[in-house]
Amino acid sequence: MATHPAATWIRETPASNRKRNISLAEILSALSFALDLTEGAVPGHALRSCLLGMRLATELGFAPDQLADLYYALLLKDVGCSSNAGRLCQIIGGGDERRVKAGVKLEDWTKPGQPRLSTLRLLWNTVSPDAGPIGRTAGILRIGLTQHRNNEEMIALRCDRGAHILRKLGLGEIAAEAVRGLDEHWDGSGYPERRIGSAIPIESRILAVAQHLDVFATEQDAAKAIEVLRDRSGRWFDPELVRIAEGLHRDGTLWWAALSDSPESRTRDAVLDLAPDSVADLEASDIDLICEAFADVVDAKSSFTYRHSLGVTNAAGKIATELGLTGQKRTLVHRAALLHDIGKLRVPNSILDKPGKLDPEEWRVVQEHPRLTREILSRIGPFEELAVIAGAHHEKLDGSGYPNGHAAAQLSLEARIIAVADVYGALTEDRPYRPGMAIEQALQVIARDIPHKLDADCYEALAKSVL
Numbered sequence: 001m002a003t004h005p006a007a008t009w010i011r012e013t014p015a016s017n018r019k020r021n022i023s024l025a026e027i028l029s030a031l032s033f034a035l036d037l038t039e040g041a042v043p044g045h046a047l048r049s050c051l052l053g054m055r056l057a058t059e060l061g062f063a064p065d066q067l068a069d070l071y072y073a074l075l076l077k078d079v080g081c082s083s084n085a086g087r088l089c090q091i092i093g094g095g096d097e098r099r100v101k102a103g104v105k106l107e108d109w110t111k112p113g114q115p116r117l118s119t120l121r122l123l124w125n126t127v128s129p130d131a132g133p134i135g136r137t138a139g140i141l142r143i144g145l146t147q148h149r150n151n152e153e154m155i156a157l158r159c160d161r162g163a164h165i166l167r168k169l170g171l172g173e174i175a176a177e178a179v180r181g182l183d184e185h186w187d188g189s190g191y192p193e194r195r196i197g198s199a200i201p202i203e204s205r206i207l208a209v210a211q212h213l214d215v216f217a218t219e220q221d222a223a224k225a226i227e228v229l230r231d232r233s234g235r236w237f238d239p240e241l242v243r244i245a246e247g248l249h250r251d252g253t254l255w256w257a258a259l260s261d262s263p264e265s266r267t268r269d270a271v272l273d274l275a276p277d278s279v280a281d282l283e284a285s286d287i288d289l290i291c292e293a294f295a296d297v298v299d300a301k302s303s304f305t306y307r308h309s310l311g312v313t314n315a316a317g318k319i320a321t322e323l324g325l326t327g328q329k330r331t332l333v334h335r336a337a338l339l340h341d342i343g344k345l346r347v348p349n350s351i352l353d354k355p356g357k358l359d360p361e362e363w364r365v366v367q368e369h370p371r372l373t374r375e376i377l378s379r380i381g382p383f384e385e386l387a388v389i390a391g392a393h394h395e396k397l398d399g400s401g402y403p404n405g406h407a408a409a410q411l412s413l414e415a416r417i418i419a420v421a422d423v424y425g426a427l428t429e430d431r432p433y434r435p436g437m438a439i440e441q442a443l444q445v446i447a448r449d450i451p452h453k454l455d456a457d458c459y460e461a462l463a464k465s466v467l
């Protein structure tokens with residue numbers, strides 16, 4: 001069997017040296033839940049799409065190497081989705097872009113002159129939420145007039161960014177181009193290049209069908225998913241893939257473990273069972289690369305958080321060095337800092353980019369993100385300790401933090417380092433409501449929380465390393 005491109009950076013580790021092994025499939029299948037948050041999808045969307053797409057490809061007779069490329073493209077098809085969130089929020093006048101992303105997948109947006117009632121209702125409930133009826137109507141009309149231009153911009157941002165990340169991960173050009181062509185349509189009405197028919201990579205065509213099947217089956221039912229798939233055959237979708245999907249549906253083999261009411265563990269186990277045989281356990285540097293890639297996904301969501309995860313990682317690394325952390329503890333700090341905000345992908349940009357004070361409901365949404373961070377990372381067995389550390393970055397020593405109100409006795413040194421680094425990063429970065437502070441001013445602000453809320457040793461280590 002030929003070596004999959006990913007194997008160029010995934011190497012075998014002698015069994016005697018392995019500790020808490022982790023595979024590429026295990027880590028990506030878990031982190032795919034973060035991508036579902038950004039798209040406003042029902043959790044497990046990427047996993048279910050993976051199962052559906054792999055079944056279509058198997059029927060087509062894909063070779064093992066082709067299946068490997070497709071497998072990772074399916075899991076990571078939405079990895080570029082955060083890059084257009086801020087811009088989409090602007091286009092819809094400060095509305096919830098996650099709601100629009102979820103809703104638009106159910107609409108036939110290639111017919112701008114024939115809007116359905118559901119389309120108009122979606123726009124009315126999301127566009128310019130703070131405007132009155134006249135302003136909201138004007139916003140909807142503006143979006144209608146610029147629809148194709150907006151679609152082209154939004155999809156290009158997402159697909160180009162997604163392809164870039166797959167290349168960065170070393171997953172190969174075929175997988176990268178599959179993701180880039182996700183929103184191309186069989187009749188040439190898609191984006192970003194308006195390719196027609198067989199000019200669209202077959203992997204992209206499979207991604208599009210698999211995504212459609214899960215979205216409609218989850219929001220409505222499996223029969224409706226097949227009905228709409230059939231209606232869009234020859235327009236959106238490759239007729240041959242539609243025929244195969246219909247056949248698998250009739251045979252009762254399409255949907256096993258791929259419906260939203262299936263237990264999550266069953267769906268994920270089924271996905272892991274399909275993992276390419278050529279992929280071995282990851283080395284430490286490979287895991288770090290994946291963590292860095294997903295930190296980029298988080299930071300790309302808002303211009304105000306651009307490079308925040310990397311900034312926190314840099315500050316946390318300096319604190320760890322000053323405190324003498326080495327080995328596994330230093331690795332835990334590094335990875336937890338990179339991924340500490342992954343749960344923030346659920347927070348709409350209407351909240352992240354809001355220039356004014358958050359209302360109680362908006363603040364409640366923000367306070368949920370550390371819990372989601374821990375929940376996502378806990379899906380990766382070897383990340384159990386890392387998940388606890390990353391999920392505690394807003395906890396305080398006096399128990400006044402969130403989401404769990406943990407106090408000093410429950411907070412490890414690693415968690416305390418991330419907490420101090422996160423506050424420092426937030427203060428020194430620009431925010432919608434204020435410019436970033438100078439280092440000295442930021443340290444003065446942090447000092448007010450020493451030692452009752454933030455760790456004094458971590459603060460002293462930070463001050464020593466940045467002044």
